[in-house]
Amino acid sequence: xxxxxxxxxxxxxxxxxxxxxxxxxxxxxxxxFFWYRQYSGKSPELIMSIYSNGDKEDGRFTAQLNKASQYVxxxxxxxxxxxxxxxxxxxRGSTLGRLYFGRGxxxxxxx
Amino acid sequence: xxxxxxxxxxxxxQMGQEVILRCVPISNxxxxxxxxxxxxxxxxxxxxxxxxxxxxxxxxxxxQFSVERPDGSNFTLKIRSTKLEDSAMYFCASSEVLRxxxxxxxxxxTRLTVT
Numbered sequence: 001x002x003x004x005x006x007x008x009x010x011x012x013x014x015x016x017x018x019x020x021x022x023x024x025x026x027x028x029x030x031x032x033f034f035w036y037r038q039y040s041g042k043s044p045e046l047i048m049s050i051y052s053n054g055d056k057e058d059g060r061f062t063a064q065l066n067k068a069s070q071y072v073x074x075x076x077x078x079x080x081x082x083x084x085x086x087x088x089x090x091x092r093g094s095t096l097g098r099l100y101f102g103r104g105x106x107x108x109x110x111x
Numbered sequence: 112x113x114x115x116x117x118x119x120x121x122x123x124x125q126m127g128q129e130v131i132l133r134c135v136p137i138s139n140x141x142x143x144x145x146x147x148x149x150x151x152x153x154x155x156x157x158x159x160x161x162x163x164x165x166x167x168x169x170x171x172x173x174x175q176f177s178v179e180r181p182d183g184s185n186f187t188l189k190i191r192s193t194k195l196e197d198s199a200m201y202f203c204a205s206s207e208v209l210r211x212x213x214x215x216x217x218x219x220x221t222r223l224t225v226t
Binding site: 044046051102 | 144152159161208212216217220
């Protein structure tokens, strides 16, 4: 079974702080990893993808991948109340294959 | 910016009835997916579709489910005889074949309520 595990939270940070979200995966064959943001009652919205070890930055977001430790993380700098949502981590074993989702981490950014 | 669209946004049906959920993937995407999310649970894969045939399906996607690309723009999910446990949000996603990471973009979803 290809599991993706996330701390369900809730994670609560003040506005302007760095939010750190973590994810582990069980399948060493996983090739690509994705972070989605999901507001309550809405669909997953892609934030970032990463498939090489190391860091990938996009604006206030940084994704980190460590394949040896089977660990993926997402850092959100200068957190805003509008970042309050559930963050879903997903893995994929092959290009264009199915996504395996974690249960998500609920983030609250308070003003 | 191109988006995946889905109709209807909410479908209420009685147990045993057939439902068809519709999706219009992003226009230059060639790989399509259906996922579902039962309230409070994780997003689950149902089926992927490429070149007019199913590429992969999960154990959830049994004989009650079918998918079709009836024309050049629509992608549909049919549930032949709905059960109470089919109540969920159903998301369509699409992917551009040539992207290295093959990011999948999700539509807004159809909330299916089976009574």
